Amino acid sequence: MMLPRLSDVALAMGIAPSSLTALRPGASAVEAIRTLLDTGQPGAGLRLLAGWLPRGYVVPWACQCARDGQLSVLDTEGLALAEAWLRQRRDTERTSALAFAMRHKFLGIGPMLAASAGWSAGDLTDTAGKAIGPLPQPLMPRMAVGAVLLSATSSPVFASCCRAFAEAGLNLLPMEES
Known part of the structure; x- marks a missing residue:
């Protein structure tokens, strides 16, 4: 199954283009979400995930x-x-x-x-x-x-909580075509 393009999902989910500068061109959905989490942008990572989920x-x-x-x-x-x-x-x-x-x-x-x-x-x-x-x-x-x-x-460790929520959602993404 072909996932929508990163730029389309980011636009639909209100993610600022500047948030995407840390992503490598052609990044997979999982890689893009994890990169956003790793670069201190958990909100953008979760919004991207929600936009990509079926x-x-x-x-x-x-x-x-x-x-x-x-x-x-x-x-x-x-x-x-x-x-x-x-x-x-x-x-x-x-x-x-x-x-x-x-x-x-x-x-x-x-x-x-x-x-x-x-x-x-x-x-x-x-x-x-x-x-x-x-x-x-x-x-x-x-x-x-x-x-x-x-x-x-509500968690004292917001970023860790966001990562846990993202990991739960990443398992729901369809497999990407290569």
Whole structure:
């Protein structure tokens, strides 16, 4: 399976071009992510990973990462809604997760996880739940990685936590064609 180009994923995930200067031309996805982690850019590394993961793996990966951190009651509720969608994959769970995220203005690990589940399929909706347009592709992985990064901030060793989250996600990347 051919992965998207590094420049396309970086642009979609909002990674500054200056963050990519440490990468060797033609770097594989795994090499690029590890280089960003090794050069003190864990946020860029995790955003690149989230953008490269197959869409079906992004929310489960983010939920697993968040489950390892310190969660508030609000975060636990959002995690539960995202996981309910993962188990059932029905529109009712997806819309419940998105409504929760919107109620909490997408602030915090739980609301961000719920939003990533809510935006994993379907249309963008307004506060009344009315469809207002197609969902921009990078919205879901951006929200998911935001939750992952917030989870890492609860660790006294942020960079190590980001590396552990990245290693868990790297195992989910499809094999690259050579």
